[in-house]
Amino acid sequence: MLFLLLHLVLRLKEWLLKTKIYFFNLVDLSSNPLPQPSTFPTILNCNLEGRKSQTLVCDIYDILLRTHSFFPYFMLVSFEGGSIFRAFLLLSSCPILMFLSYEQKLKLMIFITFCGLKKKDMEMTSRVVLPKYYMENLNLKAYEVLVSFGCRVFFTNVPRVMVEGFLKEYLNGDDVIGSELHTIGCYFTGFISRNCFIDKQSALLDYFGDRKPHVGISSTCVNDHHFISFCKEAYVVSNEICPSSIMPREKYPKPLIFHDGRLAFFPTPLSTLYMFMWLPIGVPISIYRILLGLILHYKWSLTLVTFSGITISLKTISNTKKKLEQKKGVLYVCTHRTLVDPIFLSMSLKKPLTTVTYSLSKVSEILSPIRTMRLTRDKEQDRKTMQSLLSEGDLVVCPEGTTCREPYLLRFSSLFAELTDEIVPVALQAKVCLFYGTTASGLKSLDSVFFFMNPWPCYEVEILEKVPKEFTCGGGKCPYEVANYVQRELGNALGFESTNITRRDKYMMLAGNEGVVQKEK
Structure with a gap:
């Protein structure tokens, strides 16, 4: 019955995409009122030479971002900073939003998203969730113009708290002037201070006084034309999105290595609707998949798990697999996804x-169907524990110490290299479409539930050749040399970049702690 429901929901998703529901397209709000013909040249005509001493002013929406909707960003704050109920309320407001004016739409979305939201939850979301989606939606053409200027000032109608962190940390913004939200104590009320959005034109004059910014960039909205008319030079960003405007990962202003949050998709109204339609089916399927591993023997569970919609791809050399089946006390060193x-x-x-x-x-x-053993972070004690486990059978270690979602490998702890010379690297890659099965700041006990809640989660397992004797400690190598060698081999197999970033670095950035769970007294 579950598989029939899964098939029906996926069919419905395909139908929704093919018929292109215009109702939701109307609600997929542009960050500005309807565009108007512009007398200003496009940013393609902007000369980028000798701009390092000059000032540029612009907005972020409709200019730096390829998407012309700010609904997904409010949905991210509602879901990740608030709750699933707040996100559902925001989605349910779409029929009302369709009949409101531009300012009324923005005010309603701000109220639903921020009313009763804690300031610390918003700070967390702006720091570890939103930058990923901003980065992936950057307009390459507009970004190239932006980085050629030495001073960058941003003016926007959306709440400043939603964009300031990204603009200053990733785009080196000098200042961000945006709508301010009213607060009581440590909570947002959902209202805008002084009950009005900033007037970009007035804000620009107040900020610069008699000085005129060198260049202003706006969208094709007529309101923004007045805003940039006070600049020495003015350009507009066309609403057309072409493949050449997509920002490739290698051109990101900063490497996107860590981010948090559960949503693995860009939450437009249509995709968010699909998520909520899937949840009543996804939760039972997740429980079913977990129970399969608990109840059934590992030799039989693979087939039934595959029938439940999970794709497992195994790549290994046949003679290597036979050797592994015959041997005991093998140390499998895995990437941690x-x-x-x-x-x-x-x-x-x-x-x-x-x-x-x-x-x-x-x-x-x-819930784990295999044996698990906790480590203490006391190196000598952990070495004894792992050596004891290896003497009893095969052992799996993830020397990164924590997961990473992006194509990077964190620094490998060298402890595993001191245990044995029977080391087999395993390149693992997990792919999801709705929910991430990892978190640094949320409930880690729900990680496996969220992963198995995806309609078609995919695992790619590639077992590499055993580490040659000459590259082990027994062959004369230092432990850290062995660790670096294994990291390099796994990185090459996956096409990932190796880094020196540690588990502690990740948790300090995402959760503000060292990632150590305190023992109950």
């Missing part, structure tokens, strides 16, 4: 494995 990495490796090899973990929640330990 989600909590269930060792489980999928165990199912792929059809053999029992033991894994060691840091700060694993009690719920995850109970």
Whole structure:
């Protein structure tokens, strides 16, 4: 029955995309009123030479971002900073938004998104969730103009707290002037201060006084034309989106290595509707998939797990697999993508494995179908623990110490290299479409639930050749040299970039702590 429902929902999604529901297109709000013909030249005509001592002013929406809708960003704040109920309320407001004016639409979305929201939750969302989506939607042409100027000042109608962090940290903005939200204590009320949005034209004159900015960039909206007319030079960004305007990852202003939040898609009204339609089916399917691993033997669960919609791709050399099946005490060194990495490796090899973990929640330990052992971060004690486990059978370690969603490998701890010379690197990659199965600031006990809630989660398992004897400690190499060698091999297999970033760095950025779960007294 679950599979029939899964098929029906996916069919409905295809129908919605093919018929292009115009109702939701109307609500997928542009950040400005309707565009008007412009007398100003496009940014393609802007000369970028000798601009480092000059000032540029612009907005972020409709100019720096390729998407012309700010609804998805309010949805991200509602879901990640607020709750699923707040997100559902925002989605439910779409029929009302369709009949409101531009300012009324923005005010209603601000009220639903921010009323009762804690300031610290908004700060977390603006720091670790929104930058990913801003970065992926940057307009390459507009960005190239922006970075050629030494001073950058932004004026926007959207709440300043939603954009200031990204504009200053990633785009080196000198100042951000946006709508201010009213607060009571540590909570937002959902209202705009003085009950009005900023007037960009007045704000620009107040900010610069008698000085005129060198260049102003706006959208094709007639209101913004008045705004940039006070600049020495004025240009507009066309509403057309072409492939050449998409920002490639290698041109990002800063590497996007860490981000948090559960949503793995850009939450437009249509995609958010699909998510809520999927939830009543996704939750039972997630529970079913977890129970399969608990109840069934690892040799049989692989087939039924695949029938449930999970795709597992195993790539290995046949003679290597035979050797691994015959040997015991093999140390599998894996990349760390989600909590269930060792489980999928165990199912792929059809053999029992033991894994060691840091700060694993009690719920995850109970739900794990394979044996888990906690480490203490005391190097000597952890070495003894892992050596003891290796003497009993095969062991799985993830020397990064934490997960990373993007195509990067964190620094490998060298402890595993001191344990044995029987080291087999395993390149793991997890792909999802709705929910991320990892978190740094949320409830880690729900990680596996969210991962299995995806309609078609995919795991790619590639077992590499055993580390040659001459590249092990037994062959005369130092532990850190072995760790770097294994990291390099796994990075090459996956096409990932190796870094020196550590687990501590990740948690300090995303959660403001060192990622250590305190023991209950």
